[in-house]
Amino acid sequence: MGIRREEVRHVAELARLELPEDELERVAAELSAVLDYVRALDRLDLEGCEPPSFASPLSPLREDRVDERRLAPGEALAMAPQADGSFFVVPPVVENLEP
Amino acid sequence: MSGAELWRLSARALAAAVRAGECTAEEAVSAGWEDPAQEWEGDVHAIVHADRAARTAGAAAAALSARGTDEARPLAGVPVVVKDNLCTRDYPTTCCSRILEDYRPPYDATVVRRLRDAGAVVTGKGNMDEFAMGSSTEYSCYGPTRNPYDLSRVPGGSSGGPAAAVAYGLAPLGLGTDTGGSVRQPAAFCGVLGLKPTYGRLSRYGVVAFGSSLEQVGIFARHTGDLALAYALLAGEDPFDATSRPGAVPDVSGWDTGVEGLRFGWPANLWREGVDAEVVAGLEEAAGALERAGARRVPLDFLPGEYSVASYYLVATAEASSNLARFDGVRYGRRHEASPDLHSLYTRTRGSGFGREVRRRILLGTYALSAGYYDAYYLEAQRARARIRLEHQAAFARCDLLLLPVAPSLPFRLGEKTEEPLAMYLSDIFTIGANLAGVPGLSVPLPPAAGGLPRAVQLVGPEDGEGLLLRAARALEMRGDRSRLERRNEAEFAWPSRR
Amino acid sequence: MALEAVIGLECHVQLRTRSKMFCGCPAEFGAEPNTNVCPVCLGLPGALPRPNRAAVAAGLRLGLAVGASIRLESVFARKNYFYPDVPKNYQITQYDRPLAEGGELPVALPGGTRRFELIRIHLEEDAGKSFHPERVGDRPVSRLDFNRAGVPLLELVTRPVFREPAECAAFLTVLRRLVRWLEISDGDMEKGHLRCDANVSLRRVGSEALGVKTELKNLNSIRGVERGLGAEIERQRRALAAGGEVEQATLLYDAEQDRLQVMRTKEQAHDYRYFPDPDLPALRVEPRWLEEVRAALPELPWARAARLEAAYGLPAYDANVLCEQRELADYFEGVVGAGAPPKAASNWIMTEVLRRLKEEALSVEAWRARMPAEWLARVVARVASGEATAMSGRAVLEEALRTGADPAAVFAARGVMVLRAPEELRPLVLEVLAEHPGPAAEYRAGKTKVLGFLVGQVMKRSGGTAAADVARRLLEAELAKPARSGGAAP
């Protein structure tokens, strides 16, 4: 089962990856080769095999306490490609509809 | 003791020398950074971030209580090379990707903190395939690392930098990460020990994630005893990692107690084809050595590795597509500046910041999770994974550990597989199973092949089987011959022969 | 063609925990921007989440309160979408195996109580806040603050059970009361503690099939819910009436301008690529823990209102008002327990107490510190027994609040509290009638309603001590006599 150029373009958009037009064909071919290979799984008997649940035998919960990992004032913004003193700054966005 | 001798010492011997005052921590961590070691680094390019000031500061911290008891600072003054995807406050952490150019984390990974608590000093960040995606350390934005045994060949990957650094003597210990073989395969290619612990045994907090459900921090060492010590220091529950494995850490103090009565599985069906003759010969040699040491061979059939590769490349890439979404040029890292709007900020930053292999895997993983394909790819891969786990459990009902190849071939040449993603993926065919099953695996060096290239075998154990693996590794280190051990004194280490 | 609306709600409840959902940063509101952040909630490379027990407990409380079935093993999933206030570019939420499923919320409506069914309740993390569009120099930009990123939320999804916007508003009012009652959230919609989205479609009355639905976001006040839904139903109705179709879309309601804005159409719908978060093992709830949470659950507001009605003979209206807040219901029972008759206690609380709470923006707790239930009970009981008039009771309450004194002491200091003796009251009555000949004449002419005014005047003259019933009787008697000529010219 291969993957078409259009699908590669759609997936690149989902992944927010700029992909030059002239690379689409090559990427589609590479991904198709891998997707063909993984079809090996169709030959495997998966009767009764459910995705492993990663339930830990102990509770993975933490107590509701404030801890020491909070960054020092200014430390977060010091890493930012663009900031204005108190905020991270990005080109304008519309309202976030989630969560 | 002079620097020219210090780099030869095992981690234990070096720490003992520091604690006894025979050398300073500063001398211990600097040893690998003086000639002749520096000549090697120039050729091999194992390190991507080094910093004399950070080294000196680390040594000073280690010196503070270096004269305490053995238990207090078991790694006092021991230099360690850490893969560039483990967060370190004092060095950049870039995953060898342009998108994280100059990124300095505001925190240490838990494993790095534990190293420092034990008195060890991070003396450099090891080269790697970008975001740990690769098997040759060629996909690094800083250029490839070369195999110290043959500079025209790859050191394996993705943790090729730390593996090569430990091999040529820059440090007696190194840390890598192993998502599908990324510690074991470079260890095999560089002639050192490489352990991937049971899933969850070492904290992943501060490990830049690629395939979260598969990866573990792994340890490189030149001596089984060093490996046992480092494992004992690093393993254990971490409250910051919800996937951390609860319960007692396996006791590895019996690493030198032999393999009398141990049953090792011998799935010869796996190497009937597609595996180099030297690799098969190495397996026979290792099996013979184990048998001479009192272990018993249990022939069995095992599920072919192609299923593991297939499952792995869907699960790992799916997780990666989501794990790597955070690299977007908004909060940290490199932003593509010519981005008039948010959408192009994302696509250009990510399009230009990630290398080709990373882009390829993000696309594959996004596809495997996308509407209409989730069941056929991601879900089926997870079900196959369940089957692979069962296969491992069934095998470990019949034997204590499995003897397997690490890779189908000896170290290959630079550029040999970079244009063929699938061929590169297949070099992990024997290591991926342990990641899918969450069980420990250990790559153990054998005497070099006729041409001088390193050879190795892989030991895979059941969950929490690290102790068994180390005992078997020790037996292979001695190769059943006590007198050999005398010659291979742990305070002695020879350069690879230079080619 | 008669059309009816079909509405389902998705409500987000911001939990009142000390720390965030998956890290140890303070979950408090109002800190300097980007200071309550750590590697986890900023989505730094290598950071890992670990769930907050208190947030899970809050989910269990709400789930049990609405009678949902709790999943003993639920799963956190990643919802993948790129947005700058989502630090990891995925949100950790629950998808196909949520914490709780089913359940219903009983809501008292004019036509009787309706039980609105729920689909699910799940845990998730909040996003940061973006401010837009703003400017840096001459360029428009958005600013981002991640203090809120990672604060725990419960998402509650109803079945499409609502037909009218008013039902939705009533539902939200009840939900708000419940989350406060359970002490899991402050429930303030204006502050975003309670947020609401709605799915709306229209269909022919009597039809079972659902029409094309739109999703309405950002309904951030109860009034906004009613008006936004009203506007959207009207918009769909007009489209269908004109022979058109409703297009599947996501809309934003702008409450300030009372306007709907299309944000996204079907073609732009997201593909969230949900999958189980590999950083988080399945969330196991030990049956013992669940039983502990169940045992610690307070009597629920609707049950308590029913009990107040039955046990104290209160009207349903009173019982509901008193159960608006758990502390208020507690206070009421405290006042009754200290000896005040229930209906009188209810009257005093609903008028005197609630008025002051509102005027002075006091919490019940703060009020209680100033006026313990036993104190109020003394005032209520004396007035109810006729030992004091309502007016003097109010005066005593006022003075007790002002001076911090026990009302019993204030009563004692004031001496006689009720003037009942006709011989003492009659002079006051005569004075009042002399002073207000107009109203007196009106009464005699048949406008008996003015009697209340005259009683009030007697009360005033007596400094609030006149027994109203005696004053009334005396006034009636006096007014029944022929009007005094008082020398008026024939």
Ligand SMILES: [Mg+2]
């Ligand atoms: Mg949600």
Ligand SMILES: [Zn+2]
């Ligand atoms: Zn945080």
